Amino acid sequence: MQVLYGRHHVRVFRFGLRLVRDEQIAEDLISEVFLDVWRQAGKFEGRSAVSTWLLAITRFKALSALRRRKDVELDDEAANAIEDTSDDPEVAVQKKDTSEALRKCLTALSPEHREVVDLVYYHEKSVEEVAEIVGIPENTVKTRLFYARKKLAELLKAAGVERGWP
């Protein structure tokens, strides 16, 4: 368990933190996720990568935690409202820092869009693996990421960043 924890806990933490946006809750999530793994290890049959299995459990736990926090709504408005601890995208662009604006806009995406972006880009998950983690059809995974990227482009455009696409 120590080996498994050592190899995966940081990515599990980051995935959870991006969903729940609260370090304390994300840390609690880790304990819950790995405790579940400890209890259910016998059920793991190796059909998917261990990391895929862990991320699927993390997602489930994170959504449960969000549901418990009644003050948090899973929509764009709430996501945007919770964020904004420092410069907004416009200010970042004034600093001529497109990269920073891009990261701000990535943070401002809805939870649904955020998770698919993170799973594909950061956690290097294939279409099939994202479908398994999120529990949606593979075609939906592809279109969801496409529209997440469109939304990102809109946010960047609103912040004054033109990237030549769309």
Add this chain to the structure above:
Amino acid sequence: MAMSKKILEQEPGEIEMLLPWHAAGTLNARDVRRVDEALARDPELARQYAAIQEEYAETIHLNESLGAPSARAMQKLFAAIDGEPARNPSASLNLSARIWEFFAKLSPRTLAWSASLGAVALLLQAGVIGAILVKNQAASYQTASLSMNEPVTRNLGAGRPPRALVRFAPDARVADVTALLDSYQASIVDGAQGGLFQLQFGNKAMTKDEIAGLMSKLQSEKTVSLAVPAQ
């Protein structure tokens, strides 16, 4: 707002939707070829791909900046595990699952060439681990539950062979990497975290100077773009 509506009305093409996975290196060979061909003939798609590469890089940057959890999470977990009823060891992750996990966590782009190295690496690892265990009868290995009052021990005897975190050059071929491993009597013992592989050298401990010399020699290899000592 009108623009966003217009954007949302556009139906994405099949290849267009695969671009993010191409950037992340998680497409199968057939789809990689299809996307490469489309990128070569469609400048509009190529522009979009450039934007995707930016998104890819910044998503990694953003996630990496999130830091790591405190020790509290681990203490809480292992305290909870200690409180669990005793269980059958066979119910824990078995050896095949762990081996499988090792390869599963390699990123697809590194998996391509490391797959062929895998068999060799595993044989080497088995030999090295076997030799260490036979030579060090007093070696101890503690795992599973963690007592908060005692340090975690993972001691396979003093004088462990040196290890290094190595990133291979992007254009390194399998044959180059295999030759490098042979010439240094090295085996891959872990990988690839952020493209870094953990290599173990030989089966004897080295002095600090010897390790520094080894790192310097490694760093000068064409096949290696980064080599740092690992703990």
